[in-house]
Amino acid sequence: MNASFDVRDSRDPADTEGSRPSDHPTQLCRICDINRETSICSRLPKDEFTRVLALRDQFQFPPLHTIFREGDRAAHIYALTSGSVKLYKLLSDGRRQIVGFLFPGDVFGLTNLGGYPYTAETLNQASTCRFPQKVLDPTRESVPMLERRMFDLAVRELMRAHEQMLWLGRKTAQERLASFLASLARRATERGQPESPVALPMSRSDIADFLGLTIETVSRTFTHLKKLGVILIPDNSHVMLNNVPLLIKLSEGGAE
Numbered sequence: 001m002n003a004s005f006d007v008r009d010s011r012d013p014a015d016t017e018g019s020r021p022s023d024h025p026t027q028l029c030r031i032c033d034i035n036r037e038t039s040i041c042s043r044l045p046k047d048e049f050t051r052v053l054a055l056r057d058q059f060q061f062p063p064l065h066t067i068f069r070e071g072d073r074a075a076h077i078y079a080l081t082s083g084s085v086k087l088y089k090l091l092s093d094g095r096r097q098i099v100g101f102l103f104p105g106d107v108f109g110l111t112n113l114g115g116y117p118y119t120a121e122t123l124n125q126a127s128t129c130r131f132p133q134k135v136l137d138p139t140r141e142s143v144p145m146l147e148r149r150m151f152d153l154a155v156r157e158l159m160r161a162h163e164q165m166l167w168l169g170r171k172t173a174q175e176r177l178a179s180f181l182a183s184l185a186r187r188a189t190e191r192g193q194p195e196s197p198v199a200l201p202m203s204r205s206d207i208a209d210f211l212g213l214t215i216e217t218v219s220r221t222f223t224h225l226k227k228l229g230v231i232l233i234p235d236n237s238h239v240m241l242n243n244v245p246l247l248i249k250l251s252e253g254g255a256e
Contacts, residue, residue, distance in 0.1 A: 041053075041149075048145055048146060052131075052146060055131050055132070055135050055136060056131045058081075058128070058129055059127065059128050059130055060125070060126070060127045061083075061122045061125070061126045062122070063122055063123065063125055063126075064121065064122060064123075065121065065122045066119060067085070067120040067122065067128075068109070068116050068119070068120055069116070069119045070089060070090065070115070070116055070117065071115045072116050073114065073115060073116075074111050074113060074114060074133060075132060075133055075134070076109055076130050076131060076132055077107060077108075077109045077110060077130070077131045077136060078107065078108050078109045078120070078128045078129070078130050078131075079105075079106075079107050079128060079129040079130075079131070080102050080103065080104055080105065080106050080107070080108070080127075081127045081128060081129055082104055082127045083104070083125050083201075084101060084102060084103050084122070084126065084201045084202070085106075085108065085120055085121065085122050085123060085126060086100070086101055086102070086121055086123055086202060086206055087099050087100040087101075087102065087118045087119065087120055088119055088121070088209070089117070090119070096209050097209060097212075098209040098210040099164070100118075100161075100164075101184075101206075103187060104191060105190075105191055107157075108120055110150075110153065110154055110157065123201040163179075164210075167179055167180070167211060167212075168211070168212045171251075171253075173211075173213055173217050173218075173220075173221050174221055174225070174250060175250065175251055175253055176211040176212070176213065177207075177211065177213075177221045177222065177225065178225065178247050178250040178251035179251040180207065180210070180211060181198055181225075181239060181241065182244070182247055184198045184199070184200075185198050185241060185244065195241065195244065196239075196240055197234070197238040197239060197240045197241070198238065198239045198240075198241060199237065199238060200236070204236075222239075225247075225250075228246070229243060230242060230243050230246050230247050230250065231247070
Protein backbone atom coordinates (compact mmCIF):
# COMPACT_ATOMS: atom_id res chain seq x y z
CA MET A 1 0.00 0.00 0.00
CA ASN A 2 1.31 3.43 -0.90
CA ALA A 3 1.66 5.54 2.23
CA SER A 4 4.53 7.83 1.28
CA PHE A 5 2.52 11.05 1.40
CA ASP A 6 1.33 13.01 4.42
CA VAL A 7 -1.96 11.67 5.79
CA ARG A 8 -2.38 14.27 8.48
CA ASP A 9 -3.94 17.10 6.43
CA SER A 10 -4.39 20.09 8.76
CA ARG A 11 -5.45 18.08 11.82
CA ASP A 12 -4.30 15.22 14.02
CA PRO A 13 -4.47 11.78 12.31
CA ALA A 14 -6.76 10.48 15.03
CA ASP A 15 -9.35 13.09 14.01
CA THR A 16 -9.17 12.56 10.26
CA GLU A 17 -8.26 9.01 9.43
CA GLY A 18 -10.20 5.83 9.44
CA SER A 19 -8.42 2.50 9.59
CA ARG A 20 -6.27 1.13 6.80
CA PRO A 21 -7.25 -2.28 5.43
CA SER A 22 -4.44 -4.78 5.84
CA ASP A 23 -5.08 -6.48 2.51
CA HIS A 24 -2.93 -5.65 -0.47
CA PRO A 25 -4.64 -3.02 -2.71
CA THR A 26 -4.93 -5.30 -5.74
CA GLN A 27 -6.69 -7.91 -3.62
CA LEU A 28 -9.19 -5.33 -2.39
CA CYS A 29 -9.78 -4.12 -5.94
CA ARG A 30 -10.66 -7.65 -7.02
CA ILE A 31 -13.36 -7.86 -4.39
CA CYS A 32 -14.57 -4.27 -4.79
CA ASP A 33 -18.33 -4.31 -5.40
CA ILE A 34 -18.50 -0.99 -7.25
CA ASN A 35 -19.94 -0.99 -10.74
CA ARG A 36 -16.80 -0.14 -12.73
CA GLU A 37 -18.94 1.90 -15.13
CA THR A 38 -19.67 4.44 -12.36
CA SER A 39 -16.28 4.52 -10.63
CA ILE A 40 -13.20 6.69 -11.05
CA CYS A 41 -11.36 3.72 -12.59
CA SER A 42 -14.10 3.14 -15.15
CA ARG A 43 -12.85 2.04 -18.56
CA LEU A 44 -9.18 2.59 -17.72
CA PRO A 45 -6.87 0.31 -19.74
CA LYS A 46 -4.94 -2.18 -17.63
CA ASP A 47 -1.65 -0.26 -17.71
CA GLU A 48 -3.34 3.02 -16.77
CA PHE A 49 -5.40 1.30 -14.08
CA THR A 50 -2.19 -0.08 -12.55
CA ARG A 51 -0.64 3.40 -12.49
CA VAL A 52 -3.70 4.92 -10.81
CA LEU A 53 -3.85 2.03 -8.36
CA ALA A 54 -0.33 2.79 -7.17
CA LEU A 55 -1.32 6.35 -6.23
CA ARG A 56 -3.95 5.63 -3.65
CA ASP A 57 -4.41 4.58 -0.09
CA GLN A 58 -7.56 2.92 1.26
CA PHE A 59 -9.35 3.88 4.43
CA GLN A 60 -12.31 2.57 6.40
CA PHE A 61 -14.38 5.00 8.47
CA PRO A 62 -16.94 4.44 11.24
CA PRO A 63 -20.46 5.94 11.10
CA LEU A 64 -20.80 9.69 11.67
CA HIS A 65 -17.09 10.28 11.11
CA THR A 66 -15.91 13.60 9.68
CA ILE A 67 -13.55 12.80 6.81
CA PHE A 68 -12.69 16.47 6.27
CA ARG A 69 -14.19 19.83 7.17
CA GLU A 70 -15.11 22.82 5.05
CA GLY A 71 -12.03 25.00 4.69
CA ASP A 72 -9.50 22.22 5.39
CA ARG A 73 -6.56 22.07 3.00
CA ALA A 74 -7.74 20.19 -0.08
CA ALA A 75 -4.91 17.69 -0.21
CA HIS A 76 -6.82 14.62 -1.42
CA ILE A 77 -9.60 13.35 -3.64
CA TYR A 78 -11.75 10.49 -2.34
CA ALA A 79 -13.59 7.73 -4.17
CA LEU A 80 -16.30 6.09 -2.08
CA THR A 81 -16.11 2.29 -2.34
CA SER A 82 -18.71 1.30 0.27
CA GLY A 83 -21.18 2.96 2.60
CA SER A 84 -22.56 6.47 2.20
CA VAL A 85 -21.47 10.04 2.91
CA LYS A 86 -23.20 13.40 3.25
CA LEU A 87 -21.70 16.71 2.18
CA TYR A 88 -22.79 19.92 3.86
CA LYS A 89 -22.03 23.61 4.39
CA LEU A 90 -22.64 25.66 7.51
CA LEU A 91 -23.79 29.28 7.69
CA SER A 92 -22.30 31.62 10.27
CA ASP A 93 -25.38 31.23 12.48
CA GLY A 94 -25.07 27.45 12.54
CA ARG A 95 -27.73 26.63 9.98
CA ARG A 96 -26.81 23.69 7.76
CA GLN A 97 -27.39 23.03 4.07
CA ILE A 98 -26.69 19.50 2.90
CA VAL A 99 -25.43 19.71 -0.67
CA GLY A 100 -25.17 16.03 -1.52
CA PHE A 101 -25.47 12.39 -0.55
CA LEU A 102 -22.84 10.01 -1.92
CA PHE A 103 -22.87 6.29 -2.57
CA PRO A 104 -20.31 3.72 -3.82
CA GLY A 105 -18.72 4.92 -7.04
CA ASP A 106 -19.07 8.62 -6.21
CA VAL A 107 -16.00 10.86 -5.96
CA PHE A 108 -15.70 13.84 -3.64
CA GLY A 109 -13.13 16.45 -2.69
CA LEU A 110 -12.80 17.71 -6.27
CA THR A 111 -11.89 21.41 -6.17
CA ASN A 112 -9.54 23.91 -7.74
CA LEU A 113 -9.49 25.95 -4.54
CA GLY A 114 -7.02 25.70 -1.70
CA GLY A 115 -9.61 24.32 0.71
CA TYR A 116 -12.53 21.92 0.60
CA PRO A 117 -15.80 23.75 -0.17
CA TYR A 118 -17.87 21.53 2.13
CA THR A 119 -17.67 19.10 5.05
CA ALA A 120 -17.80 15.35 4.34
CA GLU A 121 -19.26 13.05 7.01
CA THR A 122 -20.05 9.35 6.85
CA LEU A 123 -23.64 8.24 7.33
CA ASN A 124 -22.67 4.65 8.12
CA GLN A 125 -19.63 2.39 7.94
CA ALA A 126 -17.78 3.51 4.84
CA SER A 127 -14.57 2.90 2.93
CA THR A 128 -12.74 5.01 0.36
CA CYS A 129 -9.83 5.08 -2.00
CA ARG A 130 -7.88 8.29 -1.40
CA PHE A 131 -5.67 10.02 -3.96
CA PRO A 132 -3.21 12.85 -3.18
CA GLN A 133 -3.97 15.92 -5.29
CA LYS A 134 -0.31 16.78 -5.83
CA VAL A 135 0.34 13.35 -7.37
CA LEU A 136 -2.98 12.82 -9.15
CA ASP A 137 -2.99 16.16 -10.99
CA PRO A 138 0.19 15.54 -13.05
CA THR A 139 -0.82 11.91 -13.58
CA ARG A 140 -4.07 13.02 -15.23
CA GLU A 141 -2.04 14.78 -17.92
CA SER A 142 -0.25 11.56 -18.85
CA VAL A 143 -3.25 9.24 -18.50
CA PRO A 144 -5.80 10.46 -21.08
CA MET A 145 -8.63 8.17 -19.97
CA LEU A 146 -8.26 9.30 -16.36
CA GLU A 147 -8.42 12.93 -17.44
CA ARG A 148 -11.62 12.18 -19.34
CA ARG A 149 -13.06 10.26 -16.39
CA MET A 150 -12.35 13.13 -13.98
CA PHE A 151 -14.12 15.50 -16.36
CA ASP A 152 -17.14 13.18 -16.54
CA LEU A 153 -17.30 13.02 -12.73
CA ALA A 154 -17.12 16.81 -12.44
CA VAL A 155 -19.96 17.16 -14.95
CA ARG A 156 -22.06 14.61 -13.04
CA GLU A 157 -21.52 16.57 -9.82
CA LEU A 158 -22.52 19.80 -11.57
CA MET A 159 -25.70 18.23 -12.97
CA ARG A 160 -26.72 17.04 -9.49
CA ALA A 161 -26.13 20.55 -8.14
CA HIS A 162 -28.36 21.99 -10.87
CA GLU A 163 -31.02 19.40 -10.06
CA GLN A 164 -30.99 20.37 -6.39
CA MET A 165 -31.22 24.07 -7.32
CA LEU A 166 -34.39 23.31 -9.28
CA TRP A 167 -35.88 21.40 -6.36
CA LEU A 168 -35.14 24.19 -3.90
CA GLY A 169 -36.16 27.04 -6.17
CA ARG A 170 -39.32 25.85 -7.89
CA LYS A 171 -40.78 22.68 -6.42
CA THR A 172 -43.31 22.08 -3.67
CA ALA A 173 -42.54 19.88 -0.66
CA GLN A 174 -44.25 16.89 -2.29
CA GLU A 175 -42.43 17.45 -5.58
CA ARG A 176 -39.10 17.74 -3.77
CA LEU A 177 -39.51 14.53 -1.80
CA ALA A 178 -40.85 12.62 -4.82
CA SER A 179 -37.89 13.91 -6.88
CA PHE A 180 -35.48 12.89 -4.14
CA LEU A 181 -36.82 9.33 -3.92
CA ALA A 182 -36.88 8.98 -7.72
CA SER A 183 -33.29 10.22 -7.87
CA LEU A 184 -32.13 7.70 -5.25
CA ALA A 185 -33.87 4.90 -7.16
CA ARG A 186 -32.21 5.97 -10.42
CA ARG A 187 -28.78 6.15 -8.80
CA ALA A 188 -29.29 2.67 -7.31
CA THR A 189 -29.99 1.20 -10.76
CA GLU A 190 -26.87 2.95 -12.09
CA ARG A 191 -24.91 1.05 -9.44
CA GLY A 192 -26.50 -2.21 -10.59
CA GLN A 193 -28.94 -2.40 -7.68
CA PRO A 194 -32.76 -2.68 -7.75
CA GLU A 195 -34.68 0.59 -7.75
CA SER A 196 -36.81 -0.60 -4.83
CA PRO A 197 -36.56 -0.67 -1.91
CA VAL A 198 -34.75 2.67 -1.74
CA ALA A 199 -32.13 2.75 1.01
CA LEU A 200 -32.26 5.82 3.25
CA PRO A 201 -29.07 5.81 5.33
CA MET A 202 -29.63 9.48 6.11
CA SER A 203 -31.91 10.77 8.88
CA ARG A 204 -35.16 12.66 8.32
CA SER A 205 -33.29 15.74 9.55
CA ASP A 206 -30.67 15.20 6.84
CA ILE A 207 -33.38 14.89 4.19
CA ALA A 208 -34.98 18.09 5.46
CA ASP A 209 -31.66 19.98 5.29
CA PHE A 210 -31.06 18.67 1.77
CA LEU A 211 -34.52 19.60 0.46
CA GLY A 212 -34.83 22.91 2.31
CA LEU A 213 -37.77 21.74 4.41
CA THR A 214 -38.57 21.23 8.08
CA ILE A 215 -38.47 17.76 9.64
CA GLU A 216 -42.22 18.02 10.26
CA THR A 217 -42.89 18.75 6.59
CA VAL A 218 -40.73 15.82 5.50
CA SER A 219 -42.60 13.48 7.86
CA ARG A 220 -46.02 14.73 6.70
CA THR A 221 -45.02 14.37 3.06
CA PHE A 222 -43.79 10.81 3.58
CA THR A 223 -47.14 10.02 5.22
CA HIS A 224 -49.05 11.62 2.34
CA LEU A 225 -47.15 9.66 -0.31
CA LYS A 226 -47.85 6.52 1.70
CA LYS A 227 -51.59 7.32 1.78
CA LEU A 228 -51.53 7.77 -1.98
CA GLY A 229 -50.16 4.23 -2.31
CA VAL A 230 -46.98 5.47 -3.97
CA ILE A 231 -44.66 4.17 -1.26
CA LEU A 232 -44.50 1.85 1.73
CA ILE A 233 -42.22 2.52 4.69
CA PRO A 234 -41.14 -0.80 6.25
CA ASP A 235 -38.62 1.00 8.49
CA ASN A 236 -36.86 4.35 8.80
CA SER A 237 -33.99 3.20 6.58
CA HIS A 238 -35.94 1.97 3.55
CA VAL A 239 -38.82 2.99 1.31
CA MET A 240 -40.62 0.61 -1.01
CA LEU A 241 -41.70 2.20 -4.30
CA ASN A 242 -45.14 0.83 -5.18
CA ASN A 243 -45.82 3.06 -8.17
CA VAL A 244 -42.72 4.50 -9.81
CA PRO A 245 -44.58 6.11 -12.77
CA LEU A 246 -46.84 7.99 -10.35
CA LEU A 247 -43.85 8.96 -8.21
CA ILE A 248 -42.14 10.47 -11.26
CA LYS A 249 -45.39 12.20 -12.26
CA LEU A 250 -45.69 13.74 -8.80
CA SER A 251 -42.06 14.83 -8.90
CA GLU A 252 -42.82 16.79 -12.06
CA GLY A 253 -45.91 18.50 -10.67
CA GLY A 254 -48.49 16.09 -12.06
CA ALA A 255 -51.91 15.71 -10.45
CA GLU A 256 -52.45 13.02 -7.82
